[in-house]
Amino acid sequence: MATQHSRSAARIMISPAVLLLLGWMIVPLALTIYFSLLRYNLLMPGTERFVGLLNYRLFFNNPAFITALVNTLVLVGGVLLITVIGGVLLAILLDQPIWGQGIVRILVIAPFFVMPTVSALVWKNMFMNPVSGLFAEFSKAVGLQPFDFLTHAPLASIIGIVAWQWLPFATLILLTAIQSLDSEQMEAAEMDGATALQRFWYITLPHLSRAITVVILIQTIFLLSVFAEILVTTNGGPGVASTNLTYLVYVRSLLNFDVGGGSAGGVVAIILANIVAIFLMRMIGKNLDA
Amino acid sequence: MGRITLDKVTKRFGDVEVIPPLDLTIEDGEFVVFVGPSGCGKSTLLRLIAGLEDVSSGEIRIDGQPATDLPPAKRGLAMVFQSYALYPHMSVRKNIAFPMKMAGVPQEEQNRRIESAAAALNLTDYLDRRPGQLSGGQRQRVAIGRAIVREPAAFLFDEPLSNLDAALRVGMRLEISELHNRLATTMIYVTHDQVEAMTMADKIVVLRAGHIEQVGSPLELYRNPRNLFVAGFIGSPKMNFANGGAASEHDAATIGIRPEHITVSADSGTWRGKVGVAEHLGSDTFFHVHDTGLAETVTVRADGEVGLRHGDTVFLTPQADKIHRFDDKGLRIQ
Numbered sequence: 001m002a003t004q005h006s007r008s009a010a011r012i013m014i015s016p017a018v019l020l021l022l023g024w025m026i027v028p029l030a031l032t033i034y035f036s037l038l039r040y041n042l043l044m045p046g047t048e049r050f051v052g053l054l055n056y057r058l059f060f061n062n063p064a065f066i067t068a069l070v071n072t073l074v075l076v077g078g079v080l081l082i083t084v085i086g087g088v089l090l091a092i093l094l095d096q097p098i099w100g101q102g103i104v105r106i107l108v109i110a111p112f113f114v115m116p117t118v119s120a121l122v123w124k125n126m127f128m129n130p131v132s133g134l135f136a137e138f139s140k141a142v143g144l145q146p147f148d149f150l151t152h153a154p155l156a157s158i159i160g161i162v163a164w165q166w167l168p169f170a171t172l173i174l175l176t177a178i179q180s181l182d183s184e185q186m187e188a189a190e191m192d193g194a195t196a197l198q199r200f201w202y203i204t205l206p207h208l209s210r211a212i213t214v215v216i217l218i219q220t221i222f223l224l225s226v227f228a229e230i231l232v233t234t235n236g237g238p239g240v241a242s243t244n245l246t247y248l249v250y251v252r253s254l255l256n257f258d259v260g261g262g263s264a265g266g267v268v269a270i271i272l273a274n275i276v277a278i279f280l281m282r283m284i285g286k287n288l289d290a
Numbered sequence: 291m292g293r294i295t296l297d298k299v300t301k302r303f304g305d306v307e308v309i310p311p312l313d314l315t316i317e318d319g320e321f322v323v324f325v326g327p328s329g330c331g332k333s334t335l336l337r338l339i340a341g342l343e344d345v346s347s348g349e350i351r352i353d354g355q356p357a358t359d360l361p362p363a364k365r366g367l368a369m370v371f372q373s374y375a376l377y378p379h380m381s382v383r384k385n386i387a388f389p390m391k392m393a394g395v396p397q398e399e400q401n402r403r404i405e406s407a408a409a410a411l412n413l414t415d416y417l418d419r420r421p422g423q424l425s426g427g428q429r430q431r432v433a434i435g436r437a438i439v440r441e442p443a444a445f446l447f448d449e450p451l452s453n454l455d456a457a458l459r460v461g462m463r464l465e466i467s468e469l470h471n472r473l474a475t476t477m478i479y480v481t482h483d484q485v486e487a488m489t490m491a492d493k494i495v496v497l498r499a500g501h502i503e504q505v506g507s508p509l510e511l512y513r514n515p516r517n518l519f520v521a522g523f524i525g526s527p528k529m530n531f532a533n534g535g536a537a538s539e540h541d542a543a544t545i546g547i548r549p550e551h552i553t554v555s556a557d558s559g560t561w562r563g564k565v566g567v568a569e570h571l572g573s574d575t576f577f578h579v580h581d582t583g584l585a586e587t588v589t590v591r592a593d594g595e596v597g598l599r600h601g602d603t604v605f606l607t608p609q610a611d612k613i614h615r616f617d618d619k620g621l622r623i624q
Contacts, residue, residue: 188369188371189377190363191342191363191367192436194363194388202388
């Protein structure tokens with residue numbers, strides 16, 4: 001793939017795929033932007049009319065908007081914090097030679113295979129239910145008042161559920177990274193007088209920085225659009241206490257039948273995601289350079 | 291100070307005894323080379339001394355103090371690894387400073403030692419680079435620098451030159467020897483390359499399957515190998531061995547004669563053979579001689595300019611006082 005000729009041939013040959021992907025992305029985006037500029041309510045068909053930026057103004061002025069924005073960021077940040085710290089610790093544990101290592105690893109990875117709606121329902125009904133849940137049973141067993149997680153700490157509960165789902169992913173990536181650490185480096189550090197904690201801080205953690213970057217970037221993409229877990233547990237409530245941007249867009253377009261307002265929210269969500277992406281790349285993107 | 295004593299040290303991995311009971315004393319300031327074929331336990335022995343492996347039984351003493359149960363960092367030894375084991379995310383300066391940082395050496399003292407180590411190892415211009423931006427020889431020097439600044443009682447080298455190309459290896463060999471002359475610190479060096487062992491060592495320890503076959507200065511080992519294994523291992527090219535008739539003439543089960551102790555002649559001599567491959571090195575020529583009735587191939591060294599060709603008949607005469615005689619157990623007959 002070095003000569004001028006082979007390079008231009010390669011460009012021509014991949015162009016159909018590139019054009020298809022481009023169209024695939026551009027058409028929905030253009031339609032969303034177009035809808036966001038219309039008064040477009042499914043309850044009043046035939047009254048579509050260009051309204052300029054009115055939908056955006058309404059979306060921003062919606063008191064739920066700021067709450068949803070903050071909730072989105074708290075959700076992403078909270079889950080990232082739990083999965084990265086927990087993932088590093090679990091990966092170190094799983095790297096130790098233990099009996100039944102294979103089975104333990106499969107068990108750890110298992111939550112990732114449970115689909116979000118199912119795992120959220122299991123958490124809601126079997127663990128967090130204030131009457132019949134496992135946590136309520138524990139509280140009662142030690143004589144405490146059962147805690148109604150989804151009512152009194154809705155966002156924290158959802159962060160817990162989503163973190164549980166994503167912990168295996170982080171663990172898996174970080175485990176493979178730990179396994180690629182040169183054992184002579186650890187031995188050299190040991191000879192140099194570093195304690196176990198210092199070896200972790202000065203050798204293991206820097207070695208993991210690239211893997212942690214990958215985990216953060218990939219998870220952020222998916223965490224910005226968490227939806228199913230909220231829908232089946234709290235429905236964004238109480239009030240808007242656990243509503244994130246994705247859920248707010250859903251409420252706008254499908255519960256209020258306001259396609260125009262929903263589209264405006266969607267465009268805002270796209271912009272927010274890009275802002276987050278730019279910040280992330282600025283902060284940790286340099287770790288990906290070889 | 292760096293006097294290291296091993297007293298009946300053994301190492302077992304499960305049921306496999308890698309090092310049978312072994313005694314060895316390494317004097318202060320000595321350059322000791324552990325040499326042997328791969329899998330002979332020389333690296334394991336080094337790691338036992340370093341403390342990276344636990345001994346199964348026996349005792350290690352450093353400067354008379356029991357060190358068997360001390361963690362590696364407390365033994366006052368520094369190790370240079372085969373892969374150099376530099377910390378890839380730290381600059382050269384930080385790599386060299388790391389052991390001092392762990393030991394809590396004050397900052398000015400750290401800088402002073404780094405500067406002097408860098409000057410000694412020609413690393414001054416590279417202090418702010420990462421290991422990934424250095425060549426193999428430079429990385430090797432950084433690893434040595436990281437060992438020097440600890441001012442250890444002894445340096446341990448685990449095949450440090452095996453990842454370098456041939457020319458660089460010769461250069462680094464000299465540098466390490468010079469370093470030893472300058473610091474006069476005990477050094478223990480593991481290699482499978484007998485040339486490295488011969489050129490660098492004050493004392494060579496030849497190992498086979500965890501056993502010490504012989505300990506001695508390079509020339510002692512060259513002149514008086516205790517058994518067939520040492521005789522065959524030390525010296526390049528290898529010593530020629532012959533059994534049967536030629537050996538019984540000298541009242542031995544096996545005789546050995548080094549290539550450089552055989553005189554080559556075109557017309558008369560003790561043994562007659564046919565020239566096979568001739569390796570011309572300029573200064574010397576090595577002939578592989580066949581059909582001598584001694585061994586399948588006899589290697590002999592001749593002057594660079596000897597005009598013998600493939601298929602020629604040659605006569606070989608051993609220097610009578612340089613013939614090594616071994617009994618049927620492979621031990622030297624004095």
